[in-house]
Amino acid sequence: MAPGSKTELRSVTNGQSNQPSNEGDAIKVFVRIRPPAERSGSADGEQNLSLSVLSSTSLRLHSNPEPKTFTFDHVADVDTTQESVFATVAKSIVESCMSGYNGTIFAYGQTGSGKTFTMMGPSESDNFSHNLRGVIPRSFEYLFSLIDREKEKAGAGKSFLSKCSFIEIYNEQIYDLLDSASAGLYLREHIKKGVFVVGAVEQVVTSAAEAYQVLSGGWRNRRVASTSMNRESSRSHAVFTITIESMEKCNEIVNIRTSLLNLVDLAGSERQKDTHAEGMRLKEAGNINRSLSTLGQVITALVDVGNGKQRHVSYRDSKLTFLLRDSLGGNAKTAIIANVHPGSRSFGETLSTLNFAQRAKLIKNKAVVNEDTQCLEHHHHHH
Numbered sequence: 001m002a003p004g005s006k007t008e009l010r011s012v013t014n015g016q017s018n019q020p021s022n023e024g025d026a027i028k029v030f031v032r033i034r035p036p037a038e039r040s041g042s043a044d045g046e047q048n049l050s051l052s053v054l055s056s057t058s059l060r061l062h063s064n065p066e067p068k069t070f071t072f073d074h075v076a077d078v079d080t081t082q083e084s085v086f087a088t089v090a091k092s093i094v095e096s097c098m099s100g101y102n103g104t105i106f107a108y109g110q111t112g113s114g115k116t117f118t119m120m121g122p123s124e125s126d127n128f129s130h131n132l133r134g135v136i137p138r139s140f141e142y143l144f145s146l147i148d149r150e151k152e153k154a155g156a157g158k159s160f161l162s163k164c165s166f167i168e169i170y171n172e173q174i175y176d177l178l179d180s181a182s183a184g185l186y187l188r189e190h191i192k193k194g195v196f197v198v199g200a201v202e203q204v205v206t207s208a209a210e211a212y213q214v215l216s217g218g219w220r221n222r223r224v225a226s227t228s229m230n231r232e233s234s235r236s237h238a239v240f241t242i243t244i245e246s247m248e249k250c251n252e253i254v255n256i257r258t259s260l261l262n263l264v265d266l267a268g269s270e271r272q273k274d275t276h277a278e279g280m281r282l283k284e285a286g287n288i289n290r291s292l293s294t295l296g297q298v299i300t301a302l303v304d305v306g307n308g309k310q311r312h313v314s315y316r317d318s319k320l321t322f323l324l325r326d327s328l329g330g331n332a333k334t335a336i337i338a339n340v341h342p343g344s345r346s347f348g349e350t351l352s353t354l355n356f357a358q359r360a361k362l363i364k365n366k367a368v369v370n371e372d373t374q375c376l377e378h379h380h381h382h383h
Helices: 007-012 082-089 091-097 115-119 135-157 207-227 279-288 290-308 317-321 345-362
Strands: 026-035 052-054 058-061 068-071 075-077 103-109 159-170 173-176 187-190 194-197 203-205 237-250 253-265 331-338 369-376
Touching: 026 082, 026 345, 058 135, 058 159, 058 345, 068 331, 068 345, 075 082, 082 091, 091 135, 091 253, 091 331, 103 115, 103 135, 103 237, 103 345, 115 135, 115 253, 115 331, 135 159, 135 207, 135 237, 159 207, 159 317, 187 317, 194 317, 203 207, 207 237, 237 317, 290 317, 290 345, 331 345
Parallel strands: 026 075, 026 331, 103 253, 103 331
Antiparallel strands: 052 058, 058 068, 159 173, 159 203, 159 237, 187 194, 237 253, 253 369
């Protein structure tokens, strides 16, 4: 490379070198088979299993006439612990956030496949010290343990600011779960910040315990809305975002890194069998999963683009894909946890979830560090 050649240099720092993209940039896809419910016996069709796990990365769907084999980054069998799901899926993404990368974890699957259990833990409990707590609370714990470790190492020279927001997308409207009085919010695109929700509450948190409080307050609002405001939570997407900003002074130079960690509990992916809906209800049924069907179309288009086809990627066709555009074929480390129910009655939904997950595996992202280095005297920062 010619010394002093800026364009060359820039292409390298942005991770857009013309070397083939390294494995690390593909969207990572995990499949988790829902643990059987303690209460249910054979009534649940649990005896009739439609899936068998072949290895830690592959499973077989017992379809006729030919069984189908699928391979993913990781397959979590029914006895996989919550800690082990966190360690496999989320740990490295949280570590990347500490280095200034954006990260996103999506939980996908039909209602009843264990998405919320995977992301939150047992649904009855707001108790995040529970040993069955899910990916989101464990991510807080790990994140703040890393922040504390960095602070200890760096001393007074480095400070951190962490903020949480929690929104729900239902019927193509955006609601702020941290402000139940808020009406539909909207998205805006900002040159530096990317796409964000205008006016969403951002709560500053300084510990995992404070982050849990924000999470459980929002989660309660989501449940209340699903009964009193007819926003059925199985048909809404919940997006919890934590922004981590670090500022480091070294001599007269200030280095600021900002990263986002998006933790997303998607609406149930089951096909709407509600054919009796008319008028408003029908439009709503179409809208409710518009975000999910657009997500599928965006993924399909991105795979084509990755294979060299010219395709328009329709991020703006839904609120969810526009908000999370950077996590899909953009600048982020992204993982999808596809949750499936092993019972044979769920066969059709399980097949469509596995097909979705297999397509997503082919997407490549280009993650770059979000940092800004400035000379001290020009800089008034809000820490």
